[in-house]
Amino acid sequence: MGNRIGLEVSLSAAEAVKMANVDCIAAYPITPQTHIVEHLSELVNDGHLDAEFIPVESEHSAMSVCAGVSAAGARVFTCTSSQGLALMNEIVHIVASMRLPIVTILANRSLSGPLSIWNDHTDVMSIRDCGWIQVFANNGQEVFDHVLFGFKVAENENVMLPLMIHIDGFILTHVIEPVEFWEKDQVEKYLPVFKPVHSLHPDKPVTMGAFGMPFIFSEAKVAQDEPLIQSKSVITAAWKELGDITGRYYKPVETYRNDDAETLFITQGSYGDTVSLVVDELREEGKSVGLVMDRLWRPFPFNEFRDAVKNADNLIIIDRAISYGGQGGPLAIELRSVMYGEKNQPAITNFICGLAGRDMTIKDFKNIYQRAMEKVKGITLEEDYEYYGVRGK
Amino acid sequence: METPNVYAYKLITRKEYFSPGHRACQGCAEVLAVRLVSKALGRDTIVASATGCMEIVSSPIPFTNWRVPWIHVAFENAAAVASGVEAGIKVLMRKGRIPKKKINFIAMAGDGGTSDIGVQALSGALERGHDFTYICYDNEAYMNTGIQRSSSTPFGAATTTSPAGSVVPGQVTWKKNMPEIAAAHNIPYVATACPSYPIDLIEKIKKAARTKGPAYVHILSVCPTGWRMPPEHAIKAGRLAVETGIFPLYEVDKGRYRLTVKVENLRPVGDYLKMQGRFRHLDEGMIEVIQKRVDKEYKKLIKKME
DSSP, rough: OOOOEEHHHHHHHHHHHHHTSSOOOOOOOOEEEEEHHHHHOOOOOOOSSSEEEOOOOSOOOOOOOOHHHTHHHHHEEEEEHHHHHHHOOOOHHHHHHHOOOOOEEEEEOOSSSSSOSOOOEEOHHTTSSSSOOEEESSSHHHHHHHHHHHHHTTTTTTTTTOOEEEEETTTTSSSSSEEEEOOHHHHHHOOOOOOOOOOOOOTTOOOEEEBBOOOHHHHHHHHHHHHHHHHHHHHHHHHHHHHHSSSOOOEEEESSSSTTEEEEEEEEEEEHHHHHHHHHHHHHHTEEEEEEEEEEEEEEOOHHHHHHTTTOOOOEEEEESOOOTTOHHHHHHHHHHHHTSSSSSSSSEEEOOGGGOOOOOOHHHHHHHOOOOOHHHHOOOOSSSSEOTTTOO | OOOOOTTTTTOOOOSSSSOOOOOOTOOOHHHHHHHHHHHHHHHHEEEEOOHHHHHHOOBBTOOBBBBSSSEEOOOOHHHHHHHHHHHHHHHHHTTTSEEEEEEEEEEEEEEEIIITTTTHHHHHHHTTSSEEEEEEEOSBBTTTTTTTTOSSTTOOOOSSSSOSSSBBBBBOOOOOHHHHHHHHTOOEEEEEEEESSSSHHHHHHHHHHHHHSOOEEEEEOOOOOHHHGGGGGHEEEHHHHHHHOOOOEEETTTTEEEEOOOSSSSOOHHHHTTOOGGGTTTTTTHHHHHHHHHHHHHHHHHHHHO
């Protein structure tokens, strides 16, 4: 392995993109993603990375340029956040159907309005059904590793799908964390040069992005969904190979002290690290608590999740987004469905918290635990979900 | 070699890069323009197309009319997609992953995809200086969705969203001047063309493709369906648009304006307007208003050539 140094997570993300030897970067600045693109443009302009840096006039064009680059057979990266993702939304969906292996970092930030630049998962959930492979990275090292992992999985000829890495804005993007770089030869072995299945070139003309009449549309969509579902075997194999190189073995569902726990916190993203400390403290108080962190969001790891929670009586699902008028946060809605029909039905409590960067400390999660136990003891869960820490509630 | 006076029709390649069997309407001058453009560009071309008539008529799965590599992503982003293709191929050639050779990078869109919803992506691509040619096939309304007005619809025209009503007489705004907007980006080549003048059109497309950096070609594409006229009048309507001065054929080559088709005495605009159903509600007063505007704009253009 290479050096272990302290580096802002955004900068290590950019360094990983450099190590992936991308051919093009198309990006538009938006807080809190800016440090990633700034550093990438430095790497290109200082000659450390032989790539085209295309400073587009909008995120819609960023993803459109990525589509063109990827269709031409070159490796391409972009990153965005919140409103930027909302603006590029149209193309986000299309590139999945076109099977273009674009890798994107989403610096998770709340969607307007009111306007906020701070972190939550409302942007993530807005594109839940966009057809991309989606993973959460929870610290600086995970971000670095998953950039290389991202290209490896996306460009696999049996996958050929775009891949999005979710990292919490500010909480990750703007903190300095230790990161262990890879050696150049390790990267070359792990991530070979991109060989597209089809590309735009006059020597072998192809038509890309043709339109589908009703007689063929459903078939086209199933042909898109199937490789996404099947990509899981490629994903787990890529994590295994990554582990063999780095010693860091990632899993679709990460667990912490969950085996004998009666109550499990369920989280996504960087809250996992905080809640693991909560688990330790509660354990010291004699409470039977554990943690399950969903890393792979799409394709969803049903079996791994059910297996991780099979011994628990209570699930406390932490949501960082709202499904207005729905049955709780998007994660809880999904997991209730995952658990439906299971023999041992855990009691599920759902808390929506930490919206737009509202701090969530160890004390807050302990309060949530207490509140969840009160609800569970009353057995009937009067409400499907609860907002935590909102004044006037 | 490639000047209009030595060009003969028989010198146009017989090779088709846009194949027969497309689903365009009878008399569609836009698809004729696409065919001529494809001939002018030849084999070593990659096309990024916007959503619109030409995309729909040429690419229903599992068919394609495109014998050159072609990509469609969405409506408003043809210029951005072409930017990406150009950048991707350029870097692959630089890194030696594909052989070096001259490839024409083309973005194409209709007037809606250019002057309305695509104007931002176009402006961005022109400003960034990609080595590509943007072709606007202007049929002066959203024809694919059923003849709704765009910012390129001419004053007075009736469309399904600017109907000739008893209070508002059709479109009451003037056609957005996209070639001038493109030229204002100080790009090396801008031209207007019309398939009623095929040699002039081919000449300009070749020149645009040869140009290093961004080029913009605006092609008036007569749409008999949307303009409410018989399909056999499409070529004639294109000629009248030029002969009346409504759509002058010119180029802006490195900032220098030049009329490529000179018209000795402009015909009255009525000759053009009266052959089209979309203008049939216009009274003489409105035709006079249009005549004045056309005269003024034409003079402005000629002044730029002095």
